[in-house]
Amino acid sequence: KNEVEQSPQNLTAQEGEFITINCSYSVGISALHWLQQHPGGGIVSLFMLSSGKKKHGRLIATINIQEKHSSLHITASHPRDSAVYICAVNLYNNNDMRFGAGTRLTVKP
Amino acid sequence: EAQVTQNPRYLITVTGKKLTVTCSQNMNHEYMSWYRQDPGLGLRQIYYSMNVEVTDKGDVPEGYKVSRKEKRNFPLILESPSPNQTSLYFCASSFRANYGYTFGSGTRLTVV
Numbered sequence: 001k002n003e004v005e006q007s008p009q010n011l012t013a014q015e016g017e018f019i020t021i022n023c024s025y026s027v028g029i030s031a032l033h034w035l036q037q038h039p040g041g042g043i044v045s046l047f048m049l050s051s052g053k054k055k056h057g058r059l060i061a062t063i064n065i066q067e068k069h070s071s072l073h074i075t076a077s078h079p080r081d082s083a084v085y086i087c088a089v090n091l092y093n094n095n096d097m098r099f100g101a102g103t104r105l106t107v108k109p
Numbered sequence: 110e111a112q113v114t115q116n117p118r119y120l121i122t123v124t125g126k127k128l129t130v131t132c133s134q135n136m137n138h139e140y141m142s143w144y145r146q147d148p149g150l151g152l153r154q155i156y157y158s159m160n161v162e163v164t165d166k167g168d169v170p171e172g173y174k175v176s177r178k179e180k181r182n183f184p185l186i187l188e189s190p191s192p193n194q195t196s197l198y199f200c201a202s203s204f205r206a207n208y209g210y211t212f213g214s215g216t217r218l219t220v221v
Contacts, residue, residue: 031207043199043212050207086152095159095206096167097142099152 006100023087115213132200141183
């Protein structure tokens with residue numbers, strides 16, 4: 001079983017829809033990251049969380065440490081949000097990173 | 110502009126020919142790391158460095174070497190590349206390990 005599990009694997013939405021991507025992990029962590037990888041391959045760091053909730057524009061990320069779960073929400077989705085979203089964690093005992101398999105999001109106009 | 114610069118962007122090489130992929134950051138970040146990305150396996154950490162002269166193995170370090178002689182540079186060295194090291198490689202840096210990351214543009218390596 002992977003240490004970091006994401007769902008769904010693929011997601012297609014209509015422009016304007018509210019989107020949720022989930023991430024569950026089974027290890028002790030010191031931080032959780034949400035990354036965005038565009039079709040061209042570049043990776044952008046969206047959020048780093050160790051507790052609570054963060055918001056940046058239309059993106060919201062939450063983490064529940066007790067339940068070992070994080071969610072990434074996109075409000076009023078737009079075709080330019082189409083990308084692969086990757087959840088990653090820093091392991092607690094060292095600074096190794098583990099990654100989820102990614103969620104491929106397609107937003108149709 | 111704050112950035113992480115990787116070179117080269119694309120590289121085709123032959124088995125056994127030593128190569129170095131360079132990574133440089135201009136943000137005075139302490140933490141730097143290397144990853145590889147493969148279809149079906151996703152991203153995996155190769156090596157990371159907490160600061161100058163401090164490096165540690167990640168999830169898949171076999172066949173790779175790194176060095177951190179200066180804060181800004183963190184080269185990835187393949188002493189004897191093999192076809193199973195064909196992959197897309199990313200370098201990243203961060204103020205500290207648990208802070209937000211800045212990624213390089215990636216290096217697509219093919220070993221024939």
